[in-house]
Amino acid sequence: MxxxxxxxxxxxxxxxxxxxxxxxxxxxxxxxxxxxxxxxxxxxxxxxxxxxxxxxxxxxxxxxxxxxxxxxxxxxxxxxxxxxxLTDDEDAPAEAERRRGLVVMIVCAGLAAAGLKLPLLFGLGFDEDADFYLRNAGLLVLAPLALYFGWRRKAGRGTAGALIGLFALAAIAANAYPLDDDSQSMVLTAIHLPLALWLAVGVAYAAGEWRSGQKRMDFIRFTGEWFIYFVLIALGGGVLTAITVGTFSAIGIDTETFISEWLIPCGAAAAVVVAAWLVEAKQSVIENMAPVLTRVFTPLFTVTLVAVLVAIAVTTNAIDVERDMLILFDLLLVVVLGLVLYSISARDPAAPAGFFDWMQLALVVSALLIDVLVLIAITGRITEWGLTPNKSAALGENLVLFANLAWSAWLYWTVIKGRKKFARLERWQTDYMPVYAAWAWIVVLAFPPIFAFA
Incomplete structure (x- = not known):
């Protein structure tokens, strides 16, 4: 050649x-x-x-x-x-399409903001009925986002019907069960329902082609990019809030009610749609951030996890499996998984294995070992005290993560050794996404009646 x-x-x-x-x-x-x-x-x-x-x-x-x-x-x-x-004149139809997209985004963002305030018409306030908003916040905010992608992707009747069915099921699950404000099932529903609905948004994003591994990987990229933009909007919103409070306080006006009941909740709901629109509109810019962020945080999290493992080995202290600690460790594992997914989505599949792949393998193995320790601790507590909704959910989530991390570690090893192509690892991650959705729906739909709505 x-x-x-x-x-x-x-x-x-x-x-x-x-x-x-x-x-x-x-x-x-x-x-x-x-x-x-x-x-x-x-x-x-x-x-x-x-x-x-x-x-x-x-x-x-x-x-x-x-x-x-x-x-x-x-x-x-x-x-x-x-x-x-490139030519000097822009494509007029494309420009008109962008303008229509902007209008639809504004409408959907407005619906998300209004959705949080709509229950006020029925006498449901943030303070008096916090449990209602805890259960339904994800439903109220993510439905307009699904609508936005349904319009943008020109979703067919089948996709629209599936989305309506999923969100209707979510509405029933969130409100039909008799859950007490302080019950474990209430908290589990509030955590898992938004996750289940976010993956439902992925169906709208893929325009019904959810079985396509490439479309699933596109949604993984979108999720990471959306998170970056949402955090940036949140930081900007924090500055705006501080300026608003300080400015009006200087002239003797108390804005606490407006800030807590209107600006923050409505702004956050609208930002969910606005961040999605920004990802769509500025994709080429944010894509360049993916490999940079991955390469910065992967070594840092690898060092952190190794340090945790060394500390456990030196002190011989077992992992605390109280609810707050379980949530912390699960969040840590989810962040690691997110880094792995983000790294895979940004990597050139044809590139040869290198040092960064070894770093990714070290990260996955460290997370896998911590997951094993968490599973041992949870199993011990269940054996001693019996099953509860929290411990059962934690056990299931860590088993789901363990399966993913274990096979990911093996695939990374085979890729580094040249036995398999990187596409196998990418396909494994995209094929595993329905497992997360299935588990989230199980927790939302099955756990409350199984545990007598405790």
Whole structure:
């Protein structure tokens, strides 16, 4: 293979990797488009053009991919792409579509904010009926987000029907059971129902193609990117709140009620939709943050987990399995899993294994060992004191995480050793997503009656 051929293959690989990250096409479409691209390059090369020139012109002429090519050109503006693909005038239909998207986002964000205040019409206040909002907050906020993606992805009747069914089931689960304010089942419902509904939003995001591994991975990327934007909006909202309080206090006006009952809850609800819109609108910018954040926090969390394991070994202290400690350790494991997923979504599948893959393996193995210690502690407490909703949920969640982490560690090892391709690890993570959804629904629907609504 000549140097020109090597460069051409690298360009096509980069083009393919970029296209696979876009939501407009799936992997089968990209395979077909790559065949067309290679044919066009070959035809142009026969006219005497160099392979790199033929490649650039072939992409320019692929009419079906014009908008994606424009995005690729913007992301790689230092290359010849910008001159060959971008034009001075923007596509009018695309601009009109962006404006419609903005209007729909504003409407859905308004619905999310209004949804939290709508119960006031029925005499349900934040202070007096905190249990109602605890159970229904996820339902009230995520339904407008599902609506937003249903419009944006032009969801069909089947997808719309599935979403309506899932959110109706959530409404029944949140309100039909006689749960006391201080019951464990109430807390478990408040934690697990938003998770179940977030994965339901993934159905809307994938426009019904939830069985596609590529669409699931796109939703994983979206989740991480959405979280970044939501945190940034929250930080900005905190500054706005502080300025509002300080400014009005200076003129003798108390804004505590407005801040606590309107600005913070309504702003947070609207931010859920606004963050999603920002991810959609500014995707190429945030994608560049994924590998940076992953590479920064993976070593830090690896060191933290190793330090925890060393401390446990030196002090011989068992892990405390009280509820707050269980939540803390489960959150730690979830963050580790999030780092793994985010790293997988940002990694080039064709890249050879390197030092960072070893670091990821160390992170997964450390988390796996901590999970084993947590499972041992939970099992011991259950054996001694019997089952409770909290301990049962913690046991199930840690078993679900253990299965994922154990197989992920094995796959990372085989990838590093060159026995398997990285795509196997990616497929394992996307195939495992329904397990999380199933467990969340089990906790919400089955646990309350099993434990007599305790």
């Amino acid at each position: 000549t140097e020109n051929d090597t460069e051409l293959e690298a360009q096509i690989a980069e083009w393919r990797s970029y296209m696979l990250r876009r939501r407009a096409v799936n992997s089968a479409d990209v395979d077909e488009l790559e065949d067309h691209l290679r044919e066009r390059v070959a035809d142009l090369a026969e006219t005497g053009l160099r392979p790199d020139e033929a490649f650039l012109i072939a992409v320019k002429r692929m009419g079906r991919m014009d908008e994606l090519s424009r995005e690729f050109a913007r992301e790689h503006s230092d290359r010849l792409w910008k001159q060959l693909v």
